[in-house]
C-alpha cells in the first residue's frame with residue numbers, strides 16, 4: 001500500500017474509530033521533545049498528582065495503600081510518590097483485578113505482555129494511554145525519517161491460533177506492514193523472507209535483535225544483497241543490541257540501526273536518537289533510578305517507572321527489572337528528554353534444535369498463554385533445554401492443575417515444533433533464578 005494512502009485513509013481513521021488521538025498527541029510530542037528538562041519535570045509533577053489521586057480513588061489496590069499511608073485519596077500529590085511501594089510483575093499477576101480501575105469513562109483494550117521473566121500478564125489500558133504510547137513511538141520513528149504508513153518489514157512473532165492470526169493480519173494491514181515469523185527461522189525460511197522483501201520493498205525493518213542478526217548473517221553468507229532495497233532504518237527491540245549485532249545488521253541492510261526499548265506494560269520507554277543516546281519518553285513515563293551497580297557498569301541503575309496515562313490499570317513505581325546507565329550530560333541533539341547511555345538486562349534467548357531451527361522465547365510464551373486461556377492454572381513457566389532435542393518445561397501451578405494439563409501442553413509444543421523438540425513437564429514450587437536474581441524464561445544449551 002502507498003504510505004500516504006495507508007497513513008491517511010487506513011491508520012488515521014482506525015485511530016479515530018478506536019478513540020485514540022494518536023495524531024494530535026504526536027503533534028504535541030513533536031513540540032514537547034524540545035522542552036527543557038525543567039519544563040518536563042513540571043509537566044510530570046502535574047500528571048503524577050493526577051494519576052496518584054485517580055489510582056487511590058478508583059482501584060482497590062491503591063486505595064488500601066493510601067489508607068495505609070493515612071492520606072485521603074483526594075489529598076495525594078507528586079510528593080507522595082516515594083511513599084508508595086514498588087510494584088513488580090508478580091504483583092500484576094496476583095493482584096490483577098484489584099489494580100484495575102472500577103470507574104472509567106470510555107473504552108479500554110487488553111494487552112498481553114510476555115517478556116523474559118516467565119510470567120505473562122494481561123493488562124487493561126484506556127485509549128488515551130495506548131494513543132500516548134503510539135504517539136511517542138511515531139515521534140521517535142520520525143527521528144529516523146519514518147512516519148505512519150511507511151511500509152514496514154516486521155521480524156516478529158505470529159500467533160499460533162487462527163483467530164489470533166486473523167487479528168494480527170488486520171492490524172498489520174492497518175499499519176502497512178508485512179510479518180516475518182520469528183518462531184522458526186531455518187535457512188529455507190530465511191530464503192523465503194529474502195524473496196518476500198524484494199517484492200514488498202519495505203521502507204524500514206523492525207524486530208527482535210536475534211532474528212534480524214540471524215537474517216543479516218544469512219544474507220551476507222549467501223551473498224544476498226539488501227542495499228538496493230534502500231531501507232531507511234532498521235529498528236531493533238526487545239533484546240539487548242550488542243555493538244557486534246549492530247554492525248552486522250547495519251552492514252547487511254546498509255542502513256542505520258536504532259535501538260528501541262519498551263515493554264508491553266507501559267509501551268515505549270527509550271528511543272535512540274541519531275547521536276546514539278537513548279531518550280526517555282518523558283511525556284508518558286516518570287522515571288526513578290535506584291543505584292544497582294554491576295562489575296562492568298558501576299553507574300548502572302534499576303529502572304522504576306510510573307505510567308502517567310494508564311487510568312485503566314495504574315502502574316505506579318513499576319520495577320521493570322532492567323538496568324540503565326544515565327548519560328550524565330545533555331545530549332548534543334538538544335532534546336530535553338532525559339538521556340541514557342545504555343539499557344541492559346534483557347536476555348531473551350531462543351532454543352536451537354539439531355537442524356538449526358530456532359524457536360524464540362515468544363513462541364513458548366504463546367504456548368503458555370494458550371494453555372492459560374483454555375483454563376490451565378499455570379502461574380509461571382520456564383523452558384530448559386537439556387539436549388538439542390530434549391526440553392524440560394518447568395511449571396509453577398495453581399490449585400486445580402492436573403497431570404493431563406501438562407500432557408496436553410507437551411503434545412502442543414511437540415506438535416508446533418514439528419517434533420523437533422521432545423518435552424517433559426516438571427511441576428516445581430518455584431523457578432530457578434539467575435545469579436542476578438532475574439528469572440529467565442528460556443535456558444538454552446547456548447546460554448547454559
Ligand SMILES: [Zn+2]
Nearest residue numbers: 273277331333
Ligand atoms: Zn539525543
